[in-house]
Amino acid sequence: MSPWIIIVVLGACAIAYAFIMPRRDKEQQPSHQLVQEMESTLEHYMTEIEEDNDALIQRVAELKGEATAADQRMQSQLHELQQRLDQLEQQKVTTAEVIASPPVESITGKASEGLQAQKLLDSVRAENNQHFASVSESQVKAGFLEPKRESIKDRYKELFRLHDEGKSMDSISRQTGIQLGEVQLILQLAEREES
Incomplete structure (x- = not known):
């Protein structure tokens, strides 16, 4: 081969290599930049994950x-409700003792232990006193008007109507607005009044 052909071939190779080299650098440069961008994105993502984890914790x-x-709060409410239940059970026992006692005099004596029973008896006495106070003594002596004692069934007609219908004491208590202990006491007093 002649030397000038070798020189031309070497020159052509040098020119081709010169064209290929910048392309290779250009190809490497974007890939390097891409790697840096990915690293930056991943670091940013990791930072956000750490912040989210801290917020979640x-x-x-x-x-x-x-x-x-x-x-x-619920434990304290439960404790208060338990105490209230104990008080109500104690009142129920006290009211049951008042109702179970045979004579009316003992009901009066034991009723002082329970506020509800005492209030009921006081209200009955007050109403009777008002009724008799409204009737003048002269009318009674003259025979125009005989003192008439109102029966307990007349005073609590709604209660006895519900009881005659077979309603439970709880239901009667809810419908009339009278407390359960008072309902029991009224029914007991009515039984004693009839006998």
Whole structure:
């Protein structure tokens, strides 16, 4: 081969290599930039994940504190309700003792233990006193008007109507607005009044 052909071929190779080299650098440069952008994006993403995790941990701690506070409130309410239930059961026992006692005099004596029974007896006495006070003594002496004692069934017609219908004491108590102990006492007094 002649030397000038070798020189031409080497020149052509050098020119081709010169064209290929910048392309290779251009190809490497964008891929390097792409890697840097991905690393930057991943670091940003990791930072966001860490912030979200911190916020989530803080929210879980807040929820745990709220749940603990709610649990404490419920425990105190439960304790108060238990105390109230004990008081009501004690009142029920006291009222049952008042109702179960045979003579009316003992009802008066034991009723002082229960506020509800005492209020009922006081209201009956007050109404009787008002009724008899309205009737003048001269009318009674002259025979125009005889003192008439109102029966307990007349005073609590609605209660006895519901009782005659077979309603439970709880139902009677709810419908008339009279407390359960008073309903029991009124029924007991009516039985004694009839006998």
